[in-house]
Amino acid sequence: MKPIIKVGIWIMGLALVVAVPMAQVVAAEQAAPANAPANAPANANVNVNKFNRLMKTKEERNLPPSQDGIHDPAGEGANLLQPPRDAFGSLPTSTSGNYIDWVKALGENKITPRYDRLNPKEEAVVFDLDIVREVKGSMPDVVYPHDRHTMWLDCSNCHPDIFVPEKGKNQISMAQILMGQKCGVCHGKVAFPVSECRRCHSKKKEAAAAKPSGGK
Amino acid sequence: MAVRRFRERFIRYLLVVALLAGGWMMGWSQEAKAEYGDIVINNASDKAGMRPAIFPHWFHRIRFRCKVCHADLGFKFQAGGNQINMLKIIDGEFCGACHNGEIAWSVENCDVCHSGKPGTPTQVHGSTVQKLLGGSKAAPVGK
Numbered sequence: 001m002k003p004i005i006k007v008g009i010w011i012m013g014l015a016l017v018v019a020v021p022m023a024q025v026v027a028a029e030q031a032a033p034a035n036a037p038a039n040a041p042a043n044a045n046v047n048v049n050k051f052n053r054l055m056k057t058k059e060e061r062n063l064p065p066s067q068d069g070i071h072d073p074a075g076e077g078a079n080l081l082q083p084p085r086d087a088f089g090s091l092p093t094s095t096s097g098n099y100i101d102w103v104k105a106l107g108e109n110k111i112t113p114r115y116d117r118l119n120p121k122e123e124a125v126v127f128d129l130d131i132v133r134e135v136k137g138s139m140p141d142v143v144y145p146h147d148r149h150t151m152w153l154d155c156s157n158c159h160p161d162i163f164v165p166e167k168g169k170n171q172i173s174m175a176q177i178l179m180g181q182k183c184g185v186c187h188g189k190v191a192f193p194v195s196e197c198r199r200c201h202s203k204k205k206e207a208a209a210a211k212p213s214g215g216k
Numbered sequence: 217m218a219v220r221r222f223r224e225r226f227i228r229y230l231l232v233v234a235l236l237a238g239g240w241m242m243g244w245s246q247e248a249k250a251e252y253g254d255i256v257i258n259n260a261s262d263k264a265g266m267r268p269a270i271f272p273h274w275f276h277r278i279r280f281r282c283k284v285c286h287a288d289l290g291f292k293f294q295a296g297g298n299q300i301n302m303l304k305i306i307d308g309e310f311c312g313a314c315h316n317g318e319i320a321w322s323v324e325n326c327d328v329c330h331s332g333k334p335g336t337p338t339q340v341h342g343s344t345v346q347k348l349l350g351g352s353k354a355a356p357v358g359k
Contacts, residue, residue, distance in 0.1 A: 069248025077331030097252040154287035180345040185293045188344030190253035192272045
């Protein structure tokens with residue numbers, strides 16, 4: 001009997017040695033409230049049949065850095081950084097990305113980002129030319145507005161590396177864009193993502209408009 | 217009598233350990249809710265024992281047009297694709313063009329940039345590529 005008890009005590013000791021640091025890790029994780037909703041499957045407090053369970057609720061968007069899951073709440077920096085909501089308060093909203101309509105925010109002078117690193121007064125060189133790209137399939141044609149892009153970017157950002165500045169010289173597919181190429185170098189990373197179909201596919205097809213639906 | 221009590225306790229301990237381990241693993245697999253376009257740069261940080269650096273695009277685009285960094289300062293459109301190191305920064309390249317104590321706060325504020333959870337891979341947070349290729353394991357894709 002006695003050796004069995006000894007072994008039992010040893011195993012309990014080992015279990016304690018394993019459990020204590022783990023409990024500390026768990027406690028540290030739970031200290032960051034952002035982690036709480038994500039624990040949903042294991043956590044009885046969270047509604048497993050939440051409506052639209054894969055979508056972020058308004059409360060889960062634009063979280064402060066200490067709660068956003070990639071900043072380390074144990075570091076000083078996470079608490080010094082500005083929470084996005086503080087900055088976004090007065091900006092026009094959108095339905096994806098940061099949930100901010102950045103082009104509108106700039107157009108309405110809600111933000112005044114510098115065009116030059118040092119000179120806050122330098123004006124952007126805006127180039128106003130719309131490019132229409134006829135697309136295959138049923139989707140409306142794409143209108144690419146240079147003006148909204150040159151408000152932010154320089155010509156050299158896109159030409160000639162990403163887009164050859166010549167009509168008909170650029171093959172673009174949604175697959176490329178989804179994989180972060182062509183328009184997807186920015187759209188789907190920092191600019192609005194491809195879920196906003198109609199913001200690019202915005203021009204009704206002339207042929208399709210004339211034809212009855214489902215035409216030959 | 218004593219043996220049975222020990223067995224019960226032992227099983228209880230095992231259960232607690234299993235639950236804690238489960239919770240711990242859940243904690244790691246959870247989806248982060250950081251800001252769209254946040255760039256995690258972990259080319260060298262983990263190896264050097266620093267937290268990975270996080271660049272918040274949203275904060276910077278309120279203050280600068282894309283052109284300032286991506287045309288004038290030569291930042292490529294690729295997370296982890298710019299060979300940035302602290303020497304270049306203190307010599308005024310990349311982040312150091314502004315983070316020099318004149319335009320923006322200087323390099324002594326290590327923790328403000330190096331604020332990521334250790335082990336977070338280089339990524340464009342919330343990007344379509346990341347979603348398609350599965351979590352933060354997805355390699356960033358260039359142009």
